[in-house]
Amino acid sequence: MVWRCLCKVKITWLDTSNDLGWDIVKNNFWETLEPPWQACLDEAWKAYCSGSLPIGAVICDESEEILVRGRNSIFQTELNDKTATNRKLLHAELAALQSLDEANQPSAMTLYSTMEPCPMCFGAWYMSSVKSLHFVARDAYAGSTNLRGKTWYLQWKNRQIEGPVPGLEKIVLAMHVEFDVRVRKRADDVVLERWKEVLPEAVEFGKALAEAGTLEGLAKKGTGVDIVINRIEDMLSSKN
Template sequence: MRKALTEAEQALAHGDVPVGAVAVHGGIIVGQGHNRKEIDADPTAHAEVIALREAARTLGGWRLVGVTLYCTLEPCPMCAGAMVAARLSRLVYGADDPKAGAAGSVVELLRDSRFNHQVAVTRGVLAEEALALMERFFASLREKATMEGSPSPAYGAALEMR
């Protein structure tokens, strides 16, 4: 999870929401990534998707059985769907996402028995550190908006992580 936090710091450094993810198989990192939506102008460039893609390339196949994904934030529905589709074995995440969490905060996609695969979930690992990064990011958005004389973006102003 510490490596995922380091990935999240990289996202923060280039102006993306600070989310990082690391995929591990047999104790070895096989994929990693951080949010790149802004820098790549790609709505699918979430940390989890990037890490899953890299893990699939590293392991030589899209089925990620035996892989654990460590992520700083609870996944959104898109990322949770990718985890189910990839047959990911386990997700370990830091902070809950009360706005878009798909591991139980808003919806539960990872353990839904209606799907052909369920992902084991461990939540709250290094959550305070993950929340601190999110708070820094949204505080900087609000500060920038104030300096520019415009209201804060709705997603930044309305975010309440606790």
């Protein structure tokens, strides 16, 4: 069933060699997303279009007003911060947290991220004054929200975590898989195997996107993130 559907997708939806009406969607999924998630996805798509992992993050106040943004830059060729020399540390959540002027910010803030934070970003969040974390997709490989409360300090600091986000999780993970397969040449390594244990459909769909070159083509065309997210959601929904 899965491969039959993917073949159909490759022939029709995933062909970016001509105009197939990517701006025409069955359901405007994008409009159902809360503003913080739209902003995170916008940063993730910018990261992807810049040649990096499609991960985005924002920090909002209690009224969901966006205070700062951040995106993954570990593979980006040109960096705004010329002092950043260790690219492995250029993660979206860390970028957002480092941009926050905590001296002039409200006490109730939330860090939103498209992916479950890694140990580094999770630790940076705990050390900040941002007390809530919301993430879209589970990361069965490097995600570290299970560290909450594991030490006296982590137990002492009151932190709230929410995630994953149903519906959006598959989209985010599929985009991540596409990048890992197409750019990082990961096909069946431990990262994808771990993700497959959580969301096998998203992993297989991401591989199909990579083989077809769909997202790469859309990035070169300058396609907006709203159109990209709506179309991916349409394709995933058509499989159910």
